[in-house]
Every structure is written in structure tokens, then in C-alpha cells.
Amino acid sequence: MNQSFSEFLRSGGEGEFLLRKSTTGMIGRRVGWSVKNALPNYSSLRAAFEGQLGEAAAENASMLLAALAESYDPLLEEQDLPNIDTATNETLAVWDQRLARIRAEWHSHPQRLRPLRLAMEERLLRSYAGLINEIRQRELGIEQYTWETVGDERVRAGHAALDGRVFRWDSDGERPGEAPNCRCSARPVPPDTGIGVLGPLGLLDRFLGTLDEDFSAGLGVRPQSFSERLRDLFQPEPGVTIDGEMLDIQTQGDLAVAFQQLGDAIKDDPGAFLDLIGRYGEGFDRLASVFGITNAEALMTAAALAASGAPEALVNEALTQSRSAIDRFVGGTATSLVDIADAIRNIPNIRWSDIRRVAQALYADPSALPEAMVEPFRERIAVGDYAGALGYALPEVIAGVAALGRVRNRAEGLSAPEELTLERLQTDPDFEGILNAGSNAPRFERWINQGGNVELMPEGHFRYSAEIDVQGQRQRVSVEYPEGYPDFTPFMTHPSGVRSVEIEVSGHSRTDNRRANTEAGHPEWGSSPPAGWVWHHVEDARTMQLIPLEINRDFYHLGGASIARNQ
Numbered sequence: 001m002n003q004s005f006s007e008f009l010r011s012g013g014e015g016e017f018l019l020r021k022s023t024t025g026m027i028g029r030r031v032g033w034s035v036k037n038a039l040p041n042y043s044s045l046r047a048a049f050e051g052q053l054g055e056a057a058a059e060n061a062s063m064l065l066a067a068l069a070e071s072y073d074p075l076l077e078e079q080d081l082p083n084i085d086t087a088t089n090e091t092l093a094v095w096d097q098r099l100a101r102i103r104a105e106w107h108s109h110p111q112r113l114r115p116l117r118l119a120m121e122e123r124l125l126r127s128y129a130g131l132i133n134e135i136r137q138r139e140l141g142i143e144q145y146t147w148e149t150v151g152d153e154r155v156r157a158g159h160a161a162l163d164g165r166v167f168r169w170d171s172d173g174e175r176p177g178e179a180p181n182c183r184c185s186a187r188p189v190p191p192d193t194g195i196g197v198l199g200p201l202g203l204l205d206r207f208l209g210t211l212d213e214d215f216s217a218g219l220g221v222r223p224q225s226f227s228e229r230l231r232d233l234f235q236p237e238p239g240v241t242i243d244g245e246m247l248d249i250q251t252q253g254d255l256a257v258a259f260q261q262l263g264d265a266i267k268d269d270p271g272a273f274l275d276l277i278g279r280y281g282e283g284f285d286r287l288a289s290v291f292g293i294t295n296a297e298a299l300m301t302a303a304a305l306a307a308s309g310a311p312e313a314l315v316n317e318a319l320t321q322s323r324s325a326i327d328r329f330v331g332g333t334a335t336s337l338v339d340i341a342d343a344i345r346n347i348p349n350i351r352w353s354d355i356r357r358v359a360q361a362l363y364a365d366p367s368a369l370p371e372a373m374v375e376p377f378r379e380r381i382a383v384g385d386y387a388g389a390l391g392y393a394l395p396e397v398i399a400g401v402a403a404l405g406r407v408r409n410r411a412e413g414l415s416a417p418e419e420l421t422l423e424r425l426q427t428d429p430d431f432e433g434i435l436n437a438g439s440n441a442p443r444f445e446r447w448i449n450q451g452g453n454v455e456l457m458p459e460g461h462f463r464y465s466a467e468i469d470v471q472g473q474r475q476r477v478s479v480e481y482p483e484g485y486p487d488f489t490p491f492m493t494h495p496s497g498v499r500s501v502e503i504e505v506s507g508h509s510r511t512d513n514r515r516a517n518t519e520a521g522h523p524e525w526g527s528s529p530p531a532g533w534v535w536h537h538v539e540d541a542r543t544m545q546l547i548p549l550e551i552n553r554d555f556y557h558l559g560g561a562s563i564a565r566n567q
Helices: 005-011 042-071 085-106 110-139 195-209 226-231 249-260 262-268 270-280 282-289 296-307 312-321 337-345 354-364 371-382 386-411 422-427 444-449 509-519 549-554 560-565
Strands: 016-022 025-032 144-148 166-168 185-188 217-221 238-242 418-420 453-456 462-470 473-481 500-502 533-537 543-548
Touching: 042 085, 042 110, 042 185, 085 110, 110 185, 144 195, 166 195, 195 249, 195 262, 195 270, 195 282, 217 282, 238 249, 249 262, 262 270, 262 296, 262 312, 270 282, 270 296, 282 296, 296 312, 296 354, 296 386, 354 386, 371 386, 386 453, 422 444, 444 453, 462 549, 473 549, 500 509, 509 533, 509 543, 533 549, 543 549
Parallel strands: none
Antiparallel strands: 016 025, 144 166, 144 185, 217 238, 418 453, 453 462, 462 473, 500 543, 533 543
């Protein structure tokens, strides 16, 4: 945008003119400009936005006082709230920068300036509201918050699932209002909130967070008056001690209820329980032991099963084992919960959905387990005891999840696919424990030795490529394995126009072929697919894709048929 020196002086703005003296006088040119000068109504726009920030701050103050005031003595008042001037000034500075960019890019289309500015301000306001909410809560000593949505049809499905759940401010993960256009908020959990609001995991999280890392837990006899002892027929009332101090009755009762309800909480949200173990590990084990949990590792097994989508009966079986002395022994030593917790803390880009992939791979091929564990693992699988089997394999499951996290973390820095070589697979620690792309997928080493290629994609999954014969023609075929399963969508090219159908999958080829043919409008195909083609069972155990036989055969995998048979 052009502006004369006299206009620059009159506007009183922030900018820079370079002046040079010549024989004919002074020559000046603009080398910088300020949005303050370029927009004649800049001051009023900035003041209006600053007013909106003030309204957001006042609204947040009202919410916090309503939720927290009575939890403090003396009562919390507005002047007691932490100062947010720095956050306000930084937000205004960002407003200046973004408005300048909008003006620089769109000054030739003035009709676009206002809607772009309003959209920018709306996003900034949401970010500001979330920021000052976190600042104020954390400086007030609030450690936990409840995720709240606005409750309408526009709420993301993922955020709707978080509504009402309790989280810690110091935990990793997305915050309410962080995602683009997110209207969720974080409501503070007062220090005196009970289990009815926190839930068992939230209450255990809060209690363990108040203890020293090396706290001791034990059982004692609660002091009673003579009348209380007489009332209880002189049966001593047991009491839980922490570092030798008896817990008050209310706290002990809340913790007892939390452990009583822990099984349902694990089934509802296994990831939250695994995160809890990641934070407290051995501390959780010590506390659980005085509330009747003699095998806390079985709770880990239950959470792993729940996260992997196992039937509820198997999860319940593992939960039952948490109160019995069943453990995994290798060479006379047990795998400790603290070791598992340490492993969880070191997992980058952790996704508890990866447990399903790792567990299924071990069920299909337990050779990755220590030799002493393979036979008992297979024995448990043979009788349908998947809970017991996973108990033997839990350290390997956690290691597998960690390996997937490392690979995903590496992929984030890629701008193009990274080819894997045998040397890289054998020497690069990021690929330690990664043998293939998913359950029953081709082993990387064997695939490469046979002349194929394997690549890590920027999205975090793998792609196999090879020269194969397809429909009588030699061609190079590449198949990606997102989430460990092959994506055969590009190969649904049957001349009839049939691509895919959805059926009730039985897991038996002839039955499913007949159902798929009928659903595709070709009952005349009978119980077989067209010659040279195959109905591929997708992992959702519902979708069938019609693809060339050779591609389905050579790019092998764990298919939906196997999944359906084991459901």
C-alpha cells in the first residue's frame, strides 16, 4: 500500500521511511508500514476487540466464583482472582499481527476485510477464554477440571464422548477450546469435590497427586471411644494409614467406593486408567493393596483388553484376577507395575487404540514373546482365555505400543515417504520391535529380500510395493496399511461397476461370497466371486470389497473374516 511521507506524519503511526538527500532535495520511500496507519478506524476496532476481551474475562470470573467461592475461607472474591494482564496484552499483540496480515493480503478486496477480521477475532476470543481460564484455575491451585460441551448437534463426536469427564491440568492432551472452532470449556473441580462428580479415576488421581512419591500405605485400627466399641461389639474398626497417619473416615470411604467402582471405570475409559498408571505406577499399586487389590497388573490386563475391543466377558475375567494371586513369572521374577508405568511414560505419541493392533498380532503369532511365555500363552488362547493370555504378554504389548508411537513420532517429521532398508531396520532404534505393518502383514525383512519395497509414510503408516502379475499383466503395485490393515480401495475396478457392499459377515467364504454377490445385484455369481477376483473382508467385519485376486493374495493381512470368526 502506498503512502506519502506527509500522510505518514499526519497519521502518527508506526512505520519506517528511509530518507536520502540529493541535489534536488530529499527523497523518501516507505520501507515498513503499520496497520495502525493503513486502517483509518484502527483505534476503534482495537478498542472494540479489547472490550470483547474484557467481557470474556468477566464471564470467566463469574463462572469461577460460582464454582469455587465457597471452597475457600474466607470466600473467594473477584479481586482474589489471578492477574491476566499479560495474557490480555499478548492477545492484543496477536490481534495486531493478524490484522496486519489480513490487510496486507486483502487490501485490494476491501469487501473481504470485515468478514476475515471477524472470523479472526472469534478464534482469538476462544483461545483467550481458554487461556485465562487455565491461568486462573492453576494459580488458584485447581488441579482438575471437567470437560464441558455446549450440548448441541454441532459438537464433535470425539468431544461429546469427553463431556463430563475429569482431567488434570498437568496432563498431556488436547484442552477444551483448543481445536479449531471448538466451543468446549473447562469447569474447575473444587478441592472438596467428592466421588459423585470426580468418578473413581478422578478421585484416585486427585488423592495420589497429593502424596509423596515414596509414600507408605498400611492398615491399622481406628481409635474408638468405649461407646463406639460397644456399638461394634468390640470388633476393632480397620483404618487405612498413609505414612503412618490414619485417613479420616470420609476419605477412606471415598477411596473404598472408588476401588469398588474401578472395574466399571476401566471398561468405560481404559485409556484414562492407563494414563493414571503412567503417572503413579507403583504408588497406585501400594494404595490398591490396602483396599483388597492383590494383583494390580490384572487391572492393566483388563484395561488393555478393553482398549483392544475384547468382549466384556474377557475384561471381567481379568478384573476378577485382580483380587487373586495370579502373576506372570519369568525366571522367578514378576513383572512389576512400576516397570510398566515407566514404559508408558516413555511412549511418544501414545494411542491406546494401538493395543488392539499389538494384541491381535500376538494372538496370531506369539513368537515375539519370551520362550518361557509362548507355550502358556498358546494354551490360554486354545481354551479361549484371551484375558489370561494377554496377562502373559502384557510387557510385549506395552513394548509394541511404544514402538508404534516411536514410528508415528518419526513420521511427523517427514515431508515424503521414507524407504526402509534392511540396514535401517536392523540398526535404527526407532524401528526396534516393528516387524511388519500390522497383523499378518508381510514381514519387512522377507518382503525386501524378495525384491519389494517398504516405505514409512508421513501419515505414520507403512506402504508395501512390488512387481506382481495382475490379471495377466506385470505391473508395480503399492498398498498402504493404515492402522495396520491394507487399503485396497484403489483396486476396486471390476468391469461390472461393482466396488463394495455391506453384509452380515459370517467369516466363512462361501456364505459371505453368496451374500456379497446378492447384495451387489449379481445372485447369478452364486457362492464364488467372478473369476480372477475376490471378495476382500474389510477389518470392520461388515464391508466387502471386490478386488483382483493377486493383490489380495500377495499383500496378505489379517482380514475381517478372521475378526468376524473371533467376535
